[in-house]
Structure formats: C-alpha cells, structure tokens
Amino acid sequence: MPRPLLFLDVDGPLNPWAAQPERRPEGYTTIRVPQPDRRRPLRVWLNPTHGPSLQALDYELCWATTWMAAANQWIAPVLGLPELPYVDFGTDLFAERPDGVHWKTPALMEYARGRPFAWIDDEQTAPDSEYATTHHPAPALLHHVNPRIGLRDPDFAVLKEFAAGL
Secondary structure (H helix, E strand, C coil): CCCCEEEECCECCCECCCCCCCCCCCCCEEEEECCCCCCCCEEEEECCCHHHHHHHCCCEEEECCCCCCHHHHHCHHHHCCCCCCECCCCCCCCCCCCCCCCCHHHHHHHHHCCCCEEEEECCCCHHHHHHHHHHCCCCEEEEECCCCCCCCHHHHHHHHHHHHCC
16 A cells, blocks of 8 residues: 655745744744745745655655745755655645635645545635545545744654554
8 A cells, every 4th residue: 555645845844934934933944945036036945854844754755835846846955855756836825715625635635536635834724625525535634834933843743643543
C-alpha cells in the first residue's frame, strides 16, 4: 500500500508570512523571489531544517500551493527537498465557493484519488474538514499551521501520529 500523501502549502506553514516583518524567525533564511508584475521581489523566509524533517515523515510529499511548479525552483532547493509533484490548480485560483469550502480542497481530494492524506495549510476551516469527511473515502488530516510561526515540532508530531495510525 502506498504511503499517505502530505500536501504542502508554502505561504504560512513553510514561509511564516504573517510574522513581524522586521523579525525573521530564528533558524530561517531569507530568499528574494523576483515578481514579474511587481517592482520589488517577494520576501520569503524558509527554515532549512524543515526539508529533512519532512522527508523523515512516512509520507509521499506533494506541493499544494499557488507556487505550483515554481515551488521546485525556489522553495525545494533551500529546504534540501528533491523535485516534488504538485497539484496543478489551473487558473481558477482563489475562486470562492458558496459553501465556504476552500478552493484547494476539492482539487486535493481529486489528486489523492481515495488515498489517505494530510494537508498542512494556514487557510483551512471547518467547512473543509466537513467536506473531506463527506467526500473523501480515506482518512484525511487537515492541519492548520499558524502563519505567524510556521511549522514547529508539535506540527510534526501531529503529522507523525496521523501516519502511524493509518
């Protein structure tokens, strides 16, 4: 049986974008990503220890971010991750749904095709958990990560416990 999927969002879990802008969190490094439609590059904080910690988990890693393929160019090298598959969200990014379900949620379940998965993000809400419970036949963990602090040891413990319980 294949390992469960771990869907990785970048902004929030890996890049604590909501941290105080003048205080880079301890252990993080700064990269500047050029933005074609902006004069200034995007500031991204990444913790290089996250890569080995993610790889040590019993999951198949997959990007679930608006960065899509660009995560392999900009994020993976800093974290020491190999090129990972990614969910292609197409051009319908940020489309609001009347039921309050996040626009990523149905696409992630379609990508998982009935496999167990965990999803780390800073934007899931109760409607997403309800949607997963009623529309996905396998166990699913939707784990919220505080975008002010990013992934921490307790988050890794939750992910490890979920995979071990499958």
